[in-house]
Amino acid sequence: MEIFRKAAIVRLHSHNGKYLTADVDQESVHQDRRGTTKNTRWTVEIVPGSNVIRLQSCYGKYLTASNIHFLLGATGKKVLQTLPPKLDSSAEWEPISDNGKHVRFKSRYGQYLRANKGLPPWRNSITHDIPSRTVTQDWVLWSVDVLQIRVINDDDADSTHSSFAFSRIESGDSFTVSLPPKPEGRLIYYVIEDDCGSINNDDDIGEKSLIFHGTEVTELKKKLEEETGIQDLTVCSRNPLNDEKLCPLQLHLPPNNATMHIIIVPPSLGTKLLF
Numbered sequence: 001m002e003i004f005r006k007a008a009i010v011r012l013h014s015h016n017g018k019y020l021t022a023d024v025d026q027e028s029v030h031q032d033r034r035g036t037t038k039n040t041r042w043t044v045e046i047v048p049g050s051n052v053i054r055l056q057s058c059y060g061k062y063l064t065a066s067n068i069h070f071l072l073g074a075t076g077k078k079v080l081q082t083l084p085p086k087l088d089s090s091a092e093w094e095p096i097s098d099n100g101k102h103v104r105f106k107s108r109y110g111q112y113l114r115a116n117k118g119l120p121p122w123r124n125s126i127t128h129d130i131p132s133r134t135v136t137q138d139w140v141l142w143s144v145d146v147l148q149i150r151v152i153n154d155d156d157a158d159s160t161h162s163s164f165a166f167s168r169i170e171s172g173d174s175f176t177v178s179l180p181p182k183p184e185g186r187l188i189y190y191v192i193e194d195d196c197g198s199i200n201n202d203d204d205i206g207e208k209s210l211i212f213h214g215t216e217v218t219e220l221k222k223k224l225e226e227e228t229g230i231q232d233l234t235v236c237s238r239n240p241l242n243d244e245k246l247c248p249l250q251l252h253l254p255p256n257n258a259t260m261h262i263i264i265v266p267p268s269l270g271t272k273l274l275f
Contacts, residue, residue, distance in 0.1 A: 001095050003103075004044050004053050008150035011040050013143040014115030017210070017227065020126065020142075022057035022081055029063065029079055031115050031124045033209050036187070041147060052092040057081050062091035065107035065128045076127030079113065102141040112140035185211040186257040188220070192228065192264045193236075193246070207261075217249045224264060232267040 004010070012020040018031035019040040032040070038058045045054040055063040061081035067090075070076045082091065089108040096104045105113035111128040116139065131137050189209045210227060212220055221235050236246040237260070246263055254260065 001051050001053075001097075003144055003146065004095055005046065006149050007044050007144070007146045009041050009043050009146075009148040010055075011035060011145040011147055012042065013145060015138045015141055016115055016117055018115065018124070020063075020113075020115075022059060022061070026057075026059045026061060027081055029057075029081060029126045031126065033211075034187070035145075035211050036185075044150075047092055050092075052089075052094045054087070054091050055093065062087065063093070063113075064091045065093075065109060065111070065113075066090065067109070070125065070127045071121070075132070076114065076116070076129040077109075077111070079126045079128055098141055101143075103144055104140050105142065113142065114140045115142075185213040186253070187259045188212050189259070189261045190224065190264055192230070192266065193269070215253055217251055217253065220249075220253065228264065230264065230266050234265040234267075236263045236265055237261070238263070 013035075014020065014031055016031055018033050019035045020042070021030055021032040021034075021037070022039045022042075023030060024039070034040070041058055042063065043056040045056060047054065057063065059081060061083045064080045064082040066078045066080050066082075068078045070078050084091075092108060093105040093113065096106055098104055107113070107128045109128065111130050114127050114129045114131070114136075116122045116125045116127060129140075131140055187209060188211075189207045191207050208227075210223070212223055214220060214223070217235055221233065224235065225231055225233060235249045237249060239245040239247050246265065249262070
C-alpha cells in the first residue's frame, strides 16, 4: 500500500508482460503490450481512512469489479470502467504486496484482479477471480510502474527532491511531484522465422511488440530471449535490397529510439535464412 500513498499515476504490468489498458469504448479493459499510450495510465485515489484505492482511467472512469460473469459457468467476473452517480466499494481495490516484488489487487468480493491468457475469448481479458489452480496463481500478480509521484506534506519536499518538478494543486497543502521526463523507449515489432515464414505466438496473432530501453543489440537479444523463451536466437532485419534475405543486426541499434521491425531466427535454423 505504501507505494500508492506516494503514487499519483501508475501503470500496471501483468504476468503476461502486458499492461492494464482502458478500452476506447470507455467501458471495458484489456491487456496490451503497448505501454506508451495514455490508456495504460491510471490515476490513483486513496480512499480516506482505509487501505484501499480507486484507479481512474484516462477517460475519467473507475476500474470496477462487477458481479457480471465473464462467461456463463466460469468463475471469473468482468472488470469494467464505470462512473456511477455515487461511488461504492465496487470501485475499490486493496493492494496486497507479494514479497515486495508484485502486488495483488483484492476486490470487495474477496477476489483478485486477474490477467488472463489462452485462447479467445480469454486472451488479453481482465477479470476478478480467485485462482483455483497452481498454474494460474501468478495471473493475479502485477508489477507497478510509478509514472508520477504525489507527496502529501510540504515537509517531505526537502532539498533531496530538487531534481523533481513541483506543481501546486488547489486542495489544501498537497502537491504533485512529477519525475523528470525520461525516454519511453523504442517500440519494436517482431516475428519468429521458420522455413515457411513467420510463426504466430501462442498468446498473440501475427506480429508482436515490446518497449525496449537499451541501445545495444546484445541487450535486445537478452530481452527477446526472455520474451520468447528462445535461447541463442539471432536478431535480424530484412535486407533493403532484397526482402527475401535477412541480415543480422550488429552492435548498436538505430539512433533516436526509432520504431523497428525485426525478425527472430531460432538457433535451429542456423544461418540458413541469412544473406
